[in-house]
Amino acid sequence: MLQFAKFVLTRAVMALITLVIVSLVVFSLMELVPGDCAERYLAFKNTQGSSIQIANELAAERVRLGLDRPFLTRWVSWIGGAFQGDFGDSCILRVNIAQLLGSKFYISLGLCLASLALAYAIAIPVGIIAAASSNAFLNNGLRLFSYLGLAMPNFLLALMIMLIGTVYFGETLTGLFSNEYRDAPWSWDKFVDLLKHAWLPIFILGWSATAFALQTVRALMSDEIGKLYVTAAAARGVSGGKLLWRYPARHALGPIVNSLGFDLNRIFNELPIVALILTLTEAGALLIEALARSNDQQLAGAIIFLLTASIVTLNFFTDVLLAVLDPRVRKSIIR
Amino acid sequence: MSDLITVQNLTLQFRTDEGLITAVEDVSFRVRKGEVMGLVGESGSGKSVTAKALMHLNAKNAVYTPESKIILHTDEGDLDVLSLRKAADMKVVRGGAISMIFQEPMASFAPAISIGKQMVEQLMLHSDMTKKQARSHSIEMLDRVGISDPHKRVDQFAFELSGGMRQRAMIAMALSTNPKLLIADEPTTALDVTIQAQVIDLMHDLVKEFDMGIIFITHDLGVVAQTCDYVSVMYLGRLIEKGPVREVIRDPRHPYTQGLIDALPKLDELDKPLTPIPGDIPSPLERPKGCVFNTRCSKIVGDVCMNDLPRDVQVDPVHRVACHIYNEEGQA
Numbered sequence: 001m002l003q004f005a006k007f008v009l010t011r012a013v014m015a016l017i018t019l020v021i022v023s024l025v026v027f028s029l030m031e032l033v034p035g036d037c038a039e040r041y042l043a044f045k046n047t048q049g050s051s052i053q054i055a056n057e058l059a060a061e062r063v064r065l066g067l068d069r070p071f072l073t074r075w076v077s078w079i080g081g082a083f084q085g086d087f088g089d090s091c092i093l094r095v096n097i098a099q100l101l102g103s104k105f106y107i108s109l110g111l112c113l114a115s116l117a118l119a120y121a122i123a124i125p126v127g128i129i130a131a132a133s134s135n136a137f138l139n140n141g142l143r144l145f146s147y148l149g150l151a152m153p154n155f156l157l158a159l160m161i162m163l164i165g166t167v168y169f170g171e172t173l174t175g176l177f178s179n180e181y182r183d184a185p186w187s188w189d190k191f192v193d194l195l196k197h198a199w200l201p202i203f204i205l206g207w208s209a210t211a212f213a214l215q216t217v218r219a220l221m222s223d224e225i226g227k228l229y230v231t232a233a234a235a236r237g238v239s240g241g242k243l244l245w246r247y248p249a250r251h252a253l254g255p256i257v258n259s260l261g262f263d264l265n266r267i268f269n270e271l272p273i274v275a276l277i278l279t280l281t282e283a284g285a286l287l288i289e290a291l292a293r294s295n296d297q298q299l300a301g302a303i304i305f306l307l308t309a310s311i312v313t314l315n316f317f318t319d320v321l322l323a324v325l326d327p328r329v330r331k332s333i334i335r
Numbered sequence: 336m337s338d339l340i341t342v343q344n345l346t347l348q349f350r351t352d353e354g355l356i357t358a359v360e361d362v363s364f365r366v367r368k369g370e371v372m373g374l375v376g377e378s379g380s381g382k383s384v385t386a387k388a389l390m391h392l393n394a395k396n397a398v399y400t401p402e403s404k405i406i407l408h409t410d411e412g413d414l415d416v417l418s419l420r421k422a423a424d425m426k427v428v429r430g431g432a433i434s435m436i437f438q439e440p441m442a443s444f445a446p447a448i449s450i451g452k453q454m455v456e457q458l459m460l461h462s463d464m465t466k467k468q469a470r471s472h473s474i475e476m477l478d479r480v481g482i483s484d485p486h487k488r489v490d491q492f493a494f495e496l497s498g499g500m501r502q503r504a505m506i507a508m509a510l511s512t513n514p515k516l517l518i519a520d521e522p523t524t525a526l527d528v529t530i531q532a533q534v535i536d537l538m539h540d541l542v543k544e545f546d547m548g549i550i551f552i553t554h555d556l557g558v559v560a561q562t563c564d565y566v567s568v569m570y571l572g573r574l575i576e577k578g579p580v581r582e583v584i585r586d587p588r589h590p591y592t593q594g595l596i597d598a599l600p601k602l603d604e605l606d607k608p609l610t611p612i613p614g615d616i617p618s619p620l621e622r623p624k625g626c627v628f629n630t631r632c633s634k635i636v637g638d639v640c641m642n643d644l645p646r647d648v649q650v651d652p653v654h655r656v657a658c659h660i661y662n663e664e665g666q667a
Contacts, residue, residue: 227442237425
């Protein structure tokens with residue numbers, strides 16, 4: 001038990017170190033974008049009609065914003081804030097980023113995690129049973145579903161569902177909140193309202209993720225079922241559900257757990273397109289806005305950092321889960 | 336000595352995309368209490384498939400002919416193994432009356448379940464022991480096969496033990512339910528020679544102690560000579576020669592058995608070149624007509640080898656061979 005706590009602690013420290021390295025990369029990328037905040041502010045002031053003396057003002061502005069400090073100092077102060085959820089101001093929108101993001105990032109993340117949960121809740125049992133079964137109907141049906149899920153683009157599925165919803169049910173099915181809740185403070189009713197709208201993006205994002213996860217689970221499971229230890233267990237008289245779930249299924253779970261972090265990233269990448277079509281202004285779309293339209297490096301940096309932090313955190317949990325599931329992992333690190 | 340298991344006219348085919356493939360053809364033998372029978376042959380000779388058939392362990396596409404009979408003689412009467420249909424009913428045989436140990440001890444333990452848990456699970460399936468009793472019995476069995484620190488080992492995993500230790504643990508697990516018959520499928524092939532000898536000695540002692548029968552599958556005639564009382568030689572799914580081990584090894588009658596013995600390296604004649612049997616074992620898809628060995632045999636007696644299956648003839652009181660060289664009376 002003590003050893004296990006030590007393992008968890010080691011992993012947590014490693015996750016933190018990863019985050020610090022990631023923050024350095026993100027911060028360096030932000031710096032690579034041509035122009036800095038001082039120039040942006042002055043450019044903005046210019047459009048407001050105030051006359052300025054470029055060179056002097058620029059230097060003064062840089063001092064004001066702390067941009068004259070060395071790179072490392074600025075990085076340290078940036079991550080200092082980042083770990084507390086403060087990402088400074090966006091110098092294009094001239095508002096505090098934490099305020100701008102509000103709960104948007106967490107809603108997006110929630111949508112992705114819910115899709116991921118949906119995908120695996122379906123894929124794990126169905127994939128395991130499909131691999132164990134020799135039923136041609138079941139297997140071909142699943143294959144068809146998988147190909148459909150993998151081949152059909154998310155936006156097409158979203159458009160189809162919206163079309164059907166509008167034509168047959170008179171529902172628009174867009175957005176994440178009803179009008180009366182959009183700007184209201186968080187409350188139980190607002191949360192229920194969110195759930196009423198969120199099923200659609202969760203379903204659409206989960207659709208292809210399920211197809212993908214199903215293929216993974218089935219392949220891993222087929223691999224395990226053929227192994228000698230399964231035959232050996234059968235030779236000892238283990239049979240039925242016990243032979244399936246305790247032996248190959250349990251051993252196939254490890255690699256499945258491993259693929260969770262990767263899948264979260266994939267779903268997050270798909271979110272902006274779906275968000276665009278379903279006009280979910282609350283989610284993903286902000287990233288596209290930040291990156292593509294306005295070149296807002298502070299906002300983009302904050303979003304990328306938050307996303308990486310989520311993936312690192314998820315990987316930390318999957319690592320711990322993997323150690324619980326597989327003694328080989330547990331004992332290889334604890335010595 | 337009383338019979339433990341009788342195999343009669345066992346013919347086993349696998350249904351595949353290329354059609355029915357014959358893996359075992361018309362094999363008959365029996366194993367008695369306290370007896371070690373060696374099942375010898377090259378890869379593809381059908382020896383493992385035969386052994387698995389005794390526990391109904393072959394893949395779902397296996398087809399047994401109606402004449403095939405595998406009769407297990409238990410205290411409660413005879414049991415026709417092949418008549419069992421449901422996996423739950425096969426428990427009587429699998430791990431109950433018969434235990435099996437495999438070539439790869441590492442791969443035959445589930446990697447993420449401790450050795451103790453797997454042993455306890457088996458014991459609870461086959462007896463009315465409580466978990467606690469099963470655990471202490473498992474520790475006792477581990478101790479019995481010479482594993483040091485059994486209290487600690489019982490909670491360890493297969494990857495934490497050495498090769499020889501794993502096979503000992505496998506033997507402990509196989510014998511814990513007190514089976515009547517132990518099938519050992521090349522149990523020492525994956526081990527170092529020195530460990531091999533230890534494991535063979537251990538098995539020998541335990542068989543005597545537990546008074547059971549063993550089927551020892553191997554391609555190593557040296558191991559057979561040391562371990563077995565009787566030997567059956569298989570080639571391409573057919574049993575071609577069987578008899579007491581010393582007799583078969585000193586005076587092999589079938590050209591294939593003779594070839595196997597000649598192919599062994601001899602420590603006292605190191606300068607002599609090895610004499611392998613020419614050619615390869617044919618694919619089961621291209622089973623030769625007539626005698627199955629006719630594609631590689633150096634003692635063909637005529638067309639009869641190409642066209643007719645050789646009869647199983649008695650060459651000595653308990654020594655039988657299936658070869659056209661011998662007439663009905665067993666004379667060459």
